[in-house]
Amino acid sequence: MKSAALRSIIVLFILSIASGCANIVPPEGGKKDTKPPKLLEVSPADSQLNTKASKIELRFNEYIQLNNPSTEIQVSPLISLPITSQVTGRKVVIKIPDTLLKDNTTYRISTNGAIKDLHEGNAFPPYTYTFSTGAYFDSLKLSGVVYNAATGLPDTGAFVLLYDFDTSDSIVVREKPRYVAKIGAEGRFAFDGLPSKKFRIYALHDANGNLVYDGKEEMIGFRDTLVEPLPDTVIPITLQSFKEIFIDTLTEKENKRKPAMFADRKPKEKLILTFSINADTNINKRSFDVTKPLILAFDKYADTLHKDKMLLTTDSAGADVEVAYTMVRDTVLKNNVWIKAAWKDDALYTVRFMKAFAKDSNNNESAPVKYTFRTRNDEDYGIIDIRLPLKYKDRKYLLMVTADKDTVYYKPVTDTVVVLKKMNPTTYSMRIVVDENKNGKWDTGDLFEKRQPEMVIPYIGNVPLKAGWESVVDFEPKPKIKDKADTSPEKRDKPPTK
Template sequence: MAFPTGGDRDSLAPVLIKANPQNKTLHFTGNKITLSFDEYIELQDLQNNLVVSPWPLKTPIINSNLKTISIRLRDSLKPNTTYSIQFGNAVKDNNEGNVYHNLLYVFSTGDHIDSLTLAGQVTVAETGATDSTLLVLLYKDLDDSAVIKSKPDYIARLDNRGGFLFQYLPAGKYNVFALKDGDGGKTYNSKSELFAFLNEPVTISPNSSPVQLFASSIEKEKRGGPSATGITRKNKPTALVYRTSIEANRQDILSDLTLVFSTPLTQIDSNKIILSDTLFMPIPFTLKTDSTAKIVSLHTRWQPDKPYLLLIPAHVFKDSLGFTNEKADTIRFSTKREEDYAAVELRFQNLDLSLHPVLQFIVSDTVFYSAPVTSNKWKNKQFLPGTYGLRILYDANENGVWDTGNYNTKTQPERVIPLPDDLKLRANWDNERDILVP
């Protein structure tokens, strides 16, 4: 005997069957709005979905009950103004969770509904990616300090592709910004917030063109300290602890050998450290300490598939706590072979060489390697095998690295364009690809 299944799963979103006052009401004077649906509904994540335009000083009180949403306006309404209440994806049915996408209620305190729009795109300049958590802000006040001192007149949220659309706008001039609003204040008040601006106001009219904004932050958010993999050297708990970049007893011939310490160093007696071959013939090298004083890089011209010795006498390193490496250490390793590396040839189409392009190889959202591109063909005969994302940086000041924007000087950030598809490089192989730059 077959048991009843209960019917097909409900996959339909709720339907708005009535609004009181009706949608797009003119000469609106009240402070209460009721929206009725054809089924039981509930609100989810209203704080991150709701957008009221013009942006109010006091957020409306919005509640759901059974098949109804009630809205109570707490601000005095401006005369002859079109208002919109956008719910984003906050409304869903109570049973299956089907979402009513982009529910919108509009009214006017005047005798007409403003109908102008402004569309655009926001891109994170450093990566070329999108961040849908950014807000787009419109200001009628064209003073440069308005975005710092006061809240915007209109707000739009980004879709998952970085696009935005302002609707029901009045004509006029506006400053346009994008902001990752970490503290919810709707103002630009932190150098670590992603922020974008247009150098000139836009004029909103029936012929308004879409705008493009590039977001960047002046300062990076603080992250954890350095890390490394490889051999760990530990003398005792009160002595120095360090790790090397050597993996599987093999040193990359394209990179420096690094020693990473757990505490900052205050002293290095580099004249006593010896790099040699297995016959103890010294090999010239240089040492360099990074800005944290925790990473020491040893640079030399590595020969492929060759054994080396790194001799570290006792007491050559001293840290900020006064501890030293109390025992001598001999690190034996070999360099990788030529056949451990990949040959790469990339052929570009639609690459604007006049913008000083720099090719970036990306690992875990970090630039692993970069090089200027001076023609439509780029080659490298020795590259570390692996899977890489690719980007093109248009390096305006030709310093080889990406530079952020600066609102005070109206300097836009440098642009980065992500290239489609990861590049998988095989060792001992000629890896070639044709790339159409977007």
């Protein structure tokens, strides 16, 4: 009996080892499928004349799935109702409301990236199905480039819209376009298969995807004249996209209408009016930018400022020396106050605020506080030496230098050489504004007043700047001549001349 039990244990042990080994080694699979689906049949046949296709069937060699069909599958020209699509095994069915199709019009259904195989997700290449409700195919073309008017650089985030020539100039705010093209690389767009007729043309940054200009957060561009497609595009069309200025006076009017009975008559609890400064108080670190003001950022608007309750001093051989300053309010950020002074390099400053230095409309006062900070040294900055062509030496040209979203220089061009000192080490961009009305700033356009934005000429590329170095930049670099070894590059970095 003992031997029988022993044999059972041995059998179970062997089976467990065999089972474990079988689980460790999985069966080998084949190579991964990387081929896209293959289109086997289209019904009705592509490129039919005198037809109104209401249902198009695409049959493939494998099972299919759809990827964002509502946005990827498009019809041109647009129709007022969306087309629908569904998958049945290896077949894609696209349905079109044929009652909305116009006579003597060429329609193109583009699948873009909507069709993929079911298992591996391999995309079927973009495919266009064409049919005409008339006896011929429209085959004219229209192309061009869209620029961002504020920067002068190509705009790659917009759509270009075409409307029939006999519509009003306000059609872009009321209805979807007849034809639409997405802008590609370098701001370029192209329409193919257009009819022989004139169109109104617009560029649109469509924030909500409705293909209608809604103003405010959207950008628009237009052409003063109608455009007409040709068999071959000879002269590209240029559009400038811009953001209009909208003044909203509703809030102001509502505040004026607000009855006094709604005012809170309860006595308000007295609070402390607080603020912060734009300076690092680590005195061992040279951090404060001498080219900028000291900014007091209040938590709410300070109605009253007592200059006699603020003292600005600098350390001179261990003694505090009072520093002259001016105090101005920020015209944009209303809660901010600027303290301007002739800041010295690598100097230690202390600013003291006594109690009730500032008060708000509820008579809340600021508390006493003291800040100490150290300014940067000259070696913490760089120099940009900009060389401009003589043709821009005119007060109607404004040179604009920016770093990220900050404008660091914005003045009329009065010389062909502009040297900018004490520049923070970062990457800069430049442009020239053609200030036609000479008001000292760039003016945007207006759609309904038919006013185009002022032209902007960008510097192509960026200007990287290192601390303690000088960057020499030719705004319009001369073409490089390969035969000459001494040809100068457009940018030349070197330590600044002492």
